[in-house]
Amino acid sequence: MSFRHDRRGFIFSLDATLAMLVVLIVMTGVARMAGPELTYGQHGYLRLERYANDALEVMELTDAMNIIKNLLAQGEISEAGNLAENVLRKILPGEVQFRLRIGVENNPRLDNVYPSAGEHAEWRAAFENADEIAVAARVSIFPPENVFDSITLYVWRGAMI
Amino acid sequence: MLSGIALLLMLPAMLLAASCFMIIETGGEAVSLQATADKVFHTGDDIERMIENMWDENLLANNEPNVNGKFDELADNYRAATGLLVDLTPSWMLWIHVRNNGANHYTGTKYSKVEHVAPENWRYYFEDLDEEKGETPDWDYDEPILLVEKIDNKLRITIEDYTSPYHSDIYYSDQLLWDYVGGIEKNHVGETIEVDGVLQLEVSVYVRDPRGAVRYSSTVELE
Numbered sequence: 001m002s003f004r005h006d007r008r009g010f011i012f013s014l015d016a017t018l019a020m021l022v023v024l025i026v027m028t029g030v031a032r033m034a035g036p037e038l039t040y041g042q043h044g045y046l047r048l049e050r051y052a053n054d055a056l057e058v059m060e061l062t063d064a065m066n067i068i069k070n071l072l073a074q075g076e077i078s079e080a081g082n083l084a085e086n087v088l089r090k091i092l093p094g095e096v097q098f099r100l101r102i103g104v105e106n107n108p109r110l111d112n113v114y115p116s117a118g119e120h121a122e123w124r125a126a127f128e129n130a131d132e133i134a135v136a137a138r139v140s141i142f143p144p145e146n147v148f149d150s151i152t153l154y155v156w157r158g159a160m161i
Numbered sequence: 162m163l164s165g166i167a168l169l170l171m172l173p174a175m176l177l178a179a180s181c182f183m184i185i186e187t188g189g190e191a192v193s194l195q196a197t198a199d200k201v202f203h204t205g206d207d208i209e210r211m212i213e214n215m216w217d218e219n220l221l222a223n224n225e226p227n228v229n230g231k232f233d234e235l236a237d238n239y240r241a242a243t244g245l246l247v248d249l250t251p252s253w254m255l256w257i258h259v260r261n262n263g264a265n266h267y268t269g270t271k272y273s274k275v276e277h278v279a280p281e282n283w284r285y286y287f288e289d290l291d292e293e294k295g296e297t298p299d300w301d302y303d304e305p306i307l308l309v310e311k312i313d314n315k316l317r318i319t320i321e322d323y324t325s326p327y328h329s330d331i332y333y334s335d336q337l338l339w340d341y342v343g344g345i346e347k348n349h350v351g352e353t354i355e356v357d358g359v360l361q362l363e364v365s366v367y368v369r370d371p372r373g374a375v376r377y378s379s380t381v382e383l384e
Binding site: 023026027030043045046049050053057060136137138139140141146148149150152 | 173175177182192195196199200203204207208210211214215218220234235238239241242243
């Protein structure tokens with residue numbers, strides 16, 4: 001049977017069927033690429049970063065950061081850490097974990113403030129193994145010498161320890 | 162082999178696929194840009210808050226010379242903490258032009274100190290001798306001493322003293338308040354002028370990401 005005499009129409013031809021198959025395969029591939037993983041990859045990180053920035057902003061606006069700075073100035077490091085932990089735990093959603101550091105990495109005024117007291121080794125491991133970490137940083141004046149120092153908040157998604 | 166018509170069918174499919182790839186790529190870039198924009202905005206906003214704090218806490222009016230250096234220090238700290246490029250440019254309203262050596266001595270430099278003496282009162286101290294002109298300043302900061310009082314929407318400025326044979330012109334921004342102040346005759350000492358407005362310091366804030374894709378610019382007015 002020759003195609004010239006085939007009167008069934010183009011849509012039923014083998015060529016058209018194959019072409020439609022290729023079209024469907026390509027479209028399915030593209031649809032899969034734009035799936036939820038990619039959407040999360042694009043927007044999940046953005047949301048995480050906003051959590052971090054908003055948390056530091058709330059700490060400033062509620063004066064919690066000032067209280068923490070004053071506690072640090074008085075040498076009450078443990079109280080400052082506890083307050084920071086409680087405030088951040090209230091601000092951030094349960095699935096978002098955090099680490100707060102005040103001061104520079106090699107000589108911090110306060111470090112290793114995690115969502116729960118103790119278990120620093122576990123939290124440190126969770127922090128280091130997190131898939132993605134968003135960071136928010138601020139600079140503040142620290143009494144009594146009135147010098148500038150940084151406040152860095154790292155947040156990531158993970159389970160509570 | 163596929164027929165020509167079937168191949169033609171594949172072309173729109175390829176076009177659609179290419180468009181989808183472009184959309185995904187553009188979306189990714191937009192999100193990345195948004196994340197950078199958020200960071201730049203938060204940093205700019207925080208710098209403004211910090212500058213206002215510095216003014217309120219008298220870190221800029223603590224009777225020390227060269228307070229403009231604190232803005233460089235602040236910008237360095239933000240650069241280190243955020244990785245963004247930060248420029249802070251202070252511009253004080255009061256300054257003097259020394260007639261005898263031709264120098265302009267601005268507030269915030271090593272030739273000036275500001276002291277917050279009462280809730281609405283400040284004292285500005287200037288040095289008229291200039292190291293860059295080959296002179297040896299005595300750093301007594303009394304050429305002149307100005308008392309600045311904030312009264313409603315005006316600043317009342319009084320020349321309290323000028324202890325030097327030199328003469329200077331005193332400016333508020335580009336407005337000449339007095340000329341030939343001082344000298345052995347203590348010209349204009351004791352006089353008072355009121356200027357419209359209560360602005361004492363303007364700080365221009367400029368934050369950008371290293372790629373130059375996002376910029377934040379604002380001016381903080383301190384009074």
